[in-house]
Amino acid sequence: MIYEFQSRATGTIVMTGKIAERMLGIIGKPAGPQGIITVAQLPAALERLRAAIADERRAREEARQAQREATRTAGHPPGSGGHDEDDTARGDAIPLERRALPLVEMFERSLAAKRDITWGV
Numbered sequence: 001m002i003y004e005f006q007s008r009a010t011g012t013i014v015m016t017g018k019i020a021e022r023m024l025g026i027i028g029k030p031a032g033p034q035g036i037i038t039v040a041q042l043p044a045a046l047e048r049l050r051a052a053i054a055d056e057r058r059a060r061e062e063a064r065q066a067q068r069e070a071t072r073t074a075g076h077p078p079g080s081g082g083h084d085e086d087d088t089a090r091g092d093a094i095p096l097e098r099r100a101l102p103l104v105e106m107f108e109r110s111l112a113a114k115r116d117i118t119w120g121v
Contacts, residue, residue: 001017002014002121003017003020004119006117007110007117008115009112010110015099017121026048034120036119037118039110039115039116042110043111045107046111049100053096053097056096057097
């Protein structure tokens with residue numbers, strides 16, 4: 001399923017169902033074939049998305065620190081085994097930050113223009 005988010009202040013954003021439903025869940029909206037995020041709801045929606053992004057970023061950094069510590073205590077010299085490895089090269093998922101950025105920008109622009117956001121499938 002494909003979701004299309006629309007606002008009169010921006011263009012359309014298209015997301016796959018799984019990702020769109022995750023975003024809607026974060027902002028406290030039930031997933032469904034249609035919906036609206038009103039101008040009054042946008043500040044809270046932005047806050048929730050930003051908080052989720054910050055939480056994930058913090059968890060990723062803690063995991064990296066733990067991995068560095070485990071590598072160091074295992075007797076491997078710092079930097080061995082893939083210094084500055086790309087997350088995607090290790091098979092990690094695309095970060096929420098990358099997935100949510102288009103919505104964050106849409107929410108900000110729609111809030112500034114005082115325009116609701118709607119979605120449909």
